[in-house]
Amino acid sequence: MPVRLYDIPPFQPRPPFPHFIPWTLFLLLCLSIAMTLSYTPQEDDTVVLDPDWKISLMKALIVWMSALILRMACYSWVFDRTQAENADNQAYRQVAIRIGQRCHDVLAVSLHTALRPEGGNAAELQREALARGDKALKTQADWQASEEGSRHSRLPVLPGDTAQALLERTLRQGLADIAPTLAQLPEDTPLRVLREIDSSIDEEQCEALWQDAWAASGIRQAVSYSDERGLAVVDKRLDEDAKPTALLLVVAGRIAPEAVADSAESLALLLLADARQQITLPSLARLHRPELECETSSNDLSRTLLQALDWAPLDAQAIRHLWVAGRPAQRNGDFNQLLVDTSLLKEDHAALHDIDAFLGQPGVVAPWLAIAAASESIKAVAEPHLVLSGDQAQGQRLWCTSVSPPSARPQ
Incomplete structure (x- = not known):
């Protein structure tokens, strides 16, 4: 079931017990009326007490007691x-919280950006460059071969490279990074692949390059493909009551895109396992349930962030790194207000990693690039991270996701 704690009605206070004073006054009023009606006026302007005045009082008392009983x-x-x-x-809330606190283990990551050099320790050098926020966004030659070039970040290319060659080589490198982890699992372990490629290369060529790269990887597991896109896939998997049997392999890339200006060429691969699967392999990090805004406002962005932290559960002061990717320019004001309204990044040594500022817009890769970068950082230093990312399928709404060290597996 979708987890929406804000749809659960709040706790209702106990209704107030009937007060003593009003009911005492009401009793006196009933008795007074009964006594008043017990006096009979005479012709000489006098009044005489009815002999049955006690019965009148009893009737008044019966009326009062009947009202009190009602x-x-x-x-x-x-x-x-x-x-x-x-x-x-409360029972529904407890069930919803247990479902909401389900998470994925990040088993393997392969990340390729303009900050990844060639060489044996390329991943480590890229991790350090991303943590520093080294700027790779600049005006340079693009795949459209325009004379003036475009402002973007670009994956390293070899002499004579084409966009197709770069895509195939990067896919091969990414799958080669993931393959050793999958090799430790039985061949009958099902593997669900979420593939999102944003490229000017036509779809048939992309499919052929993917199949060639997959065949060269030597991965033995049976594969099925997901038709869904973005972090909604992770959210939906965690909603399922039955333990998922398939691992999730995310392959997201933006290489030679149609819209070059301010783009970030990148490729991110993540191998995820639902924590309930009890995979015996060690994990790099824990990816908690992502939370999506209901509406585009600073108030709802704050609510979304706090809910994403609760799923971990983490406190805002515990966050040492905030990764931002794919944020629409129209949401800059809401983002700045978020930093003012919450205690996020108020502690010493807390860092903001604005991928859009130093790499460019990653497009469909945005959430996966940030999660992969956070996971690799956790591998080096075990600190909790928070990811705020855009999603082209969700318009201007933003996702918030906690990424924490894999120190304690939830029950």
Whole structure:
């Protein structure tokens, strides 16, 4: 079931018990009226007390007691209903929290950006460059071969490279990084592949290059492909009551895109396992449930961030690194207000990694690039990270996701 804690009705306070003073005054009023009606006026302008005045008082007392019994019955009905609703809502909330705190283990990562050099320790050098925020966004030659070039970041190319050659080589390198982890698992382990490639290369060529790279990887597991896109796939997998049997391999790339200006060429591969699968392999990090904004506002962005932290659960002060990728320019004001409204990045040594600023817009790769960068950072230093990313399928709405060290597996 989709986890939406804000849709659960809040706790209802117990209805107030009938107060003593009003009911005492009401009793006195009933008795006064009964006594007043017990006096009979005479012709000589005098009044005479009715001999049955005691009966009148008894009737008044019966009326008062009947009203009190009815009031207590109403109170008991409202009290029982409130208690039952609170119990149901609390039980539902506990179930929703358990579902909401499900997570994925990040088993393997392969990340390729303009900051990744050639060489044996390329991943480590790239991790350090990303942490520093080294700027790779600049005006340079592009695949469209325009004379003036375009402002973007570009994957390292070899002499004579074509966009097709770069895509195939990068896919081969990425799958080669993931293959050793999959080689430790049985061949009958199902593998679900989420593939998102943004490129000016036509779809048939992309498919052929992918199949060639996959065949060269030597991965033995049976593969099925996901038709869904973005972090919604992760969110939906965690909603399923049955333990998933398939691992999730994310392959997201932006290479030679149609819209070059301010883009970031990149490729990110992540191998994810639902924590409930109890995979015996060590994990790099823990990817908690992503939370999507309901509306594009600073208030809802703050709510989304705090909910994403609760799924970990983490406190805002515990976050040492905030990764931002794919943020629409129209949301800059909301993002700045978020930093003011929350205690995020208020501690010493807390760092903001704005991928859009030093690499460019990663497009479909945005959430996966940030999660991969956070996971590799956790491998070096075990600190919690937070990812705020855009999603082209969600318009201007943003995702918030916590990435934490794999120190304690949730039950």
